[in-house]
Amino acid sequence: MYNTTVERYLPNITNYVVNGGDRIEAIQKDLAREDSRRAITYLNHHYHKTRSMFRKGIEHPGWRDPKFWKVVEQEVKSYTFANFKRASNDLYLKVIGRTYLLSAIITIICLGLAYPLAYYLTKLKGIASKVALFIVLIPLFSSFLSRTVSWILLLQPFDLMNTITAIYIGSVYIALPLSVLPIYLAMKNVNTDLIKVSTISGADKVQTFRYVYFPQTIKGIANSTILTFMSVTGYYITPSLLGGSKGLFVTEQIIRQVQYTLNWGLASALTVIMLATSLALFYVYYCINFKGDARD
Amino acid sequence: MLEVKNIKKTFKDTVLDNVSFSVPAGSNIAVLGPSGSGKSTLLNCITGFESPDCGQIIVNGLDITTLSSNKRPLGMVFQNFSLFPNMTAYENIAYPLRVKGKDLSPVNDVLKVIGMEEHANKLPKQLSGGQQQRVAIARALVYNPDVILMDEPLASLDLKLRIRLQKDIKQLLKDTTVIYVTHDFTEAFNMCDTIVIMNKGKVEQIGSPTEILDKPRSDFVNEFVCETWKDYTSSIFSSNILSTAVR
Numbered sequence: 001m002y003n004t005t006v007e008r009y010l011p012n013i014t015n016y017v018v019n020g021g022d023r024i025e026a027i028q029k030d031l032a033r034e035d036s037r038r039a040i041t042y043l044n045h046h047y048h049k050t051r052s053m054f055r056k057g058i059e060h061p062g063w064r065d066p067k068f069w070k071v072v073e074q075e076v077k078s079y080t081f082a083n084f085k086r087a088s089n090d091l092y093l094k095v096i097g098r099t100y101l102l103s104a105i106i107t108i109i110c111l112g113l114a115y116p117l118a119y120y121l122t123k124l125k126g127i128a129s130k131v132a133l134f135i136v137l138i139p140l141f142s143s144f145l146s147r148t149v150s151w152i153l154l155l156q157p158f159d160l161m162n163t164i165t166a167i168y169i170g171s172v173y174i175a176l177p178l179s180v181l182p183i184y185l186a187m188k189n190v191n192t193d194l195i196k197v198s199t200i201s202g203a204d205k206v207q208t209f210r211y212v213y214f215p216q217t218i219k220g221i222a223n224s225t226i227l228t229f230m231s232v233t234g235y236y237i238t239p240s241l242l243g244g245s246k247g248l249f250v251t252e253q254i255i256r257q258v259q260y261t262l263n264w265g266l267a268s269a270l271t272v273i274m275l276a277t278s279l280a281l282f283y284v285y286y287c288i289n290f291k292g293d294a295r296d
Numbered sequence: 297m298l299e300v301k302n303i304k305k306t307f308k309d310t311v312l313d314n315v316s317f318s319v320p321a322g323s324n325i326a327v328l329g330p331s332g333s334g335k336s337t338l339l340n341c342i343t344g345f346e347s348p349d350c351g352q353i354i355v356n357g358l359d360i361t362t363l364s365s366n367k368r369p370l371g372m373v374f375q376n377f378s379l380f381p382n383m384t385a386y387e388n389i390a391y392p393l394r395v396k397g398k399d400l401s402p403v404n405d406v407l408k409v410i411g412m413e414e415h416a417n418k419l420p421k422q423l424s425g426g427q428q429q430r431v432a433i434a435r436a437l438v439y440n441p442d443v444i445l446m447d448e449p450l451a452s453l454d455l456k457l458r459i460r461l462q463k464d465i466k467q468l469l470k471d472t473t474v475i476y477v478t479h480d481f482t483e484a485f486n487m488c489d490t491i492v493i494m495n496k497g498k499v500e501q502i503g504s505p506t507e508i509l510d511k512p513r514s515d516f517v518n519e520f521v522c523e524t525w526k527d528y529t530s531s532i533f534s535s536n537i538l539s540t541a542v543r
Contacts, residue, residue, distance in 0.1 A: 191378065193374050193376065193378040194378055194380060196343070196345060196365075196372070196374070196378075197372065197374065197378045197380075197435075198380075198391070198395070199345075199365045199366045200343055200365055200366070200368070200370055200371065200372045201366075201371075201391055201392035201395060201435070201439075202366050202367075202392055202395050202396045202439070203366055203391075203392075203395040204366055204395075207395045211380070211391070211395070212380060215380075215382040216381075216382075
């Protein structure tokens with residue numbers, strides 16, 4: 001990227017590149033220059049999204065501290081498992097455990113609502129079925145943030161804001177369409193001849209549901225569980241806006257490490273742990289849907 | 297004995313129009329007709345999945361017209377076998393006894409009769425088409441229903457297997473009252489003592505297979521029988537399995 005413009009806007013960095021020396025000091029000096037904004041714009045041109053980072057360097061004196069950049073450099077450069085060790089201390093394990101627990105509760109509530117709802121949808125015929133399905137899917141067409149903010153307005157009069165109940169309500173509302181769809185699909189594919197066979201064999205409605213209908217929808221339930229759980233573990237906006245930033249979800253901890261404590265390494269380690277869980281669940285999803293089940 | 301008396305059923309159009317016939321105990325009757333002739337609706341009325349607008353269905357003197365499906369003394373075999381995919385062959389056959397809370401010992405006897413003892417613990421997808429159909433028939437037989445209804449039970453199999461299974465089914469159901477729904481005259485001819493030919497919701501003719509072949513009562517019956525007979529013979533010659541058919 002070197003040319004004369006570089007030398008004009010980033011003289012100290014240029015000098016460092018040519019003659020060596022302290023790189024951090026060179027960056028700091030260039031950022032402190034009067035026309036540093038131009039230098040930042042120039043850098044941003046080559047390295048997208050660096051503008052805001054360097055602008056903060058000008059606006060906030062803390063960012064100009066060479067020690068800070070040294071820490072960043074160290075964090076970025078060295079390969080270490082230290083962050084995983086830090087992420088596996090009691091505090092974060094507790095947060096991760098709580099995230100899974102809350103996500104599991106939300107998933108179970110979603111399944112409890114989604115199963116009868118999906119069943120009702122499959123029983124509708126013609127235009128009514130299409131309209132009902134559209135109503136279920138409508139929330140997916142609006143933004144996550146606006147849906148959550150709407151719940152703030154709805155929950156405030158009931159004094160439910162900043163409570164765990166608010167998180168449950170908001171998250172269930174957002175995750176419900178995702179829970180309904182796989183179950184609906186499984187129910188649509190239920191072989192109705194089997195229901196007839198069961199009935200004519202003498203089974204009552206409960207027996208037919210238990211032995212014939214329900215087993216045919218298990219795949220849909222499994223898919224719904226995995227999709228809902230995976231998506232809920234990654235919720236940030238809903239718990240932080242409705243739950244009052246209590247740091248209940250690991251996503252909130254990750255954002256804290258990125259934005260406030262600048263402990264990016266730890267944030268990455270937490271993210272990798274969450275990603276590993278998602279991948280494990282995704283593998284289960286793959287096995288259910290593409291590898292075939294002996295009892296299928 | 298099963299009696300169907302003046303059954304009428306209308307959806308948008310009249311699907312069944314005054315259908316009446318009776319099946320003596322232990323005999324096999326075929327209900328034959330092209331697609332849309334009302335065969336399936338008739339079957340649904342007998343099983344109780346549809347309720348007729350008027351008329352009566354009587355089994356061994358008991359009027360079952362308004363009885364719920366699971367209380368009717370009937371067994372049924374479907375076209376696509378309809379075995380429960382999550383149950384083994386044994387569990388499939390045992391299902392009617394299990395839901396009725398009866399003793400499961402007849403299951404092993406039935407498995408022996410259909411020659412499927414070795415495959416008892418296999419899932420339906422591990423069985424061939426012919427084996428699946430035998431399990432489906434065994435499931436309908438195991439609780440000794442008064443009448444067994446068969447809805448085109450061989451339609452999804454290839455001709456060679458169809459011919460072989462026709463013999464097997466006939467053997468298995470020899471003392472059972474059977475209503476055999478099909479659109480294939482030759483199948484009805486091979487399997488049943490009496491044939492009911494239906495067209496547009498009405499009964500066109502009732503008679504023995506030879507009677508229908510020799511004395512068709514209408515142009516429709518004549519044409520229908522000739523068409524299916526022609527299809528059958530041409531497929532036998534084209535698939536070079538005449539020897540199997542003759543045997």
